[in-house]
Amino acid sequence: MNNKGILYLIPTTLGESAYSQVIPSFNNTILQEIDVFVVENIKTARRFIKKTAPEKVIDDLVFYEINKRTNLDMLPTFLKPIDEGKNIGVISDAGCPGVADPGADVVALAHQNNIKVVPLVGPSSILLSLMASGFNGQSFCFNGYLPKEQKDRVRKLKDLERMAIAQKQTQLFIETPYRNHHVMEDLLANCNPNTKLCVAVDITMASEQIVTKTIVEWKSTKIDLNKRPCVFLLG
């Protein structure tokens, strides 16, 4: 593969947790060697680099932004430095790039151009909540965001419950944080009393709560989900 650079996928923290708590020190070593970044948000990425690699001169770095507003025709330009032997880092707003964010497009393009892609270890709310749920980790599905309309959302929740029970396949999903309590209400009103639900909020933060109960147990449990990042799991 000659002298091409490498595309590194560099995880960030989920919210306000300490870097050493969730990021291996090796990631900093890699970060030191990179001057070109493809990021979901330049401001967030600058802040992350300043905190993890304070000796880097931020003004010397090159940032390309990739998000909903990016013209995807520009992606090949972003990867140009790789041909010159430079490494590039992909950094998303929170957690692991490529999982539920636009970073996947730049990774796909790298493969089409025979560019080596190396993922670094870091926190993923999906994986951490699965580990801590006590549910089946041998078969699981992440379903992204739920439908916005309540009617559609309830239908989807019932589908997911059916799959979780019938196929013993853990079903994970998320919702915009200010709508979490709607999802919780819909779950309590529509799922079988014996179905198990894990609610995982503020993962890796001091306020982290990961709790698994049956629907009937949840009915008598108070938990504040409003505006807190949350993963729901049925298993």
Add this chain to the structure above:
Amino acid sequence: MNNKGILYLIPTTLGESAYSQVIPSFNNTILQEIDVFVVENIKTARRFIKKTAPEKVIDDLVFYEINKRTNLDMLPTFLKPIDEGKNIGVISDAGCPGVADPGADVVALAHQNNIKVVPLVGPSSILLSLMASGFNGQSFCFNGYLPKEQKDRVRKLKDLERMAIAQKQTQLFIETPYRNHHVMEDLLANCNPNTKLCVAVDITMASEQIVTKTIVEWKSTKIDLNKRPCVFLLG
């Protein structure tokens, strides 16, 4: 939750990679404070603790083994120290406990007893291969091991291909390492030439290869998968 201990889920390396490369330093801090462990394999767990926390006196530690041979009626005994305020660590053979291993049972029991469960960050071949595949990370399914019989395996592969394409849902699966080449042959013989396949071997090791190509491109590509840990992804 009074003075109960905490159940920590402590990831290990995948094969022979360096600890600092894939494990945050915080995990060692937690490890220092734990003297009771529920592990998939005592020998592997001892070796891991010796390497990451060399100052710990291994002979003072208590290990309970949880694997296929464990009588699950014994699990409540394993968690007893939690009632006395002691923390317990769960360590599996490789990667993240609770994902595709028997650790999930002890986590489920912890929730039933209102024990706090805290997952620590570490390497997962499932998540790392997903990040680096360039496939959809907004919707994905991990399907565990494939059927052993070729006829059943081919049927399953075709099902997974259909779901990957029709629902744009990334399908991940694994196979016993000495059978990897059978899976690869079945994929090449049965999938659509344009279907995209990511093959991720030796993740986090020096020999790591994560490559995404179409089936037709794979037909003219040589890759040695024999006895190497490998994740397959269709996307």
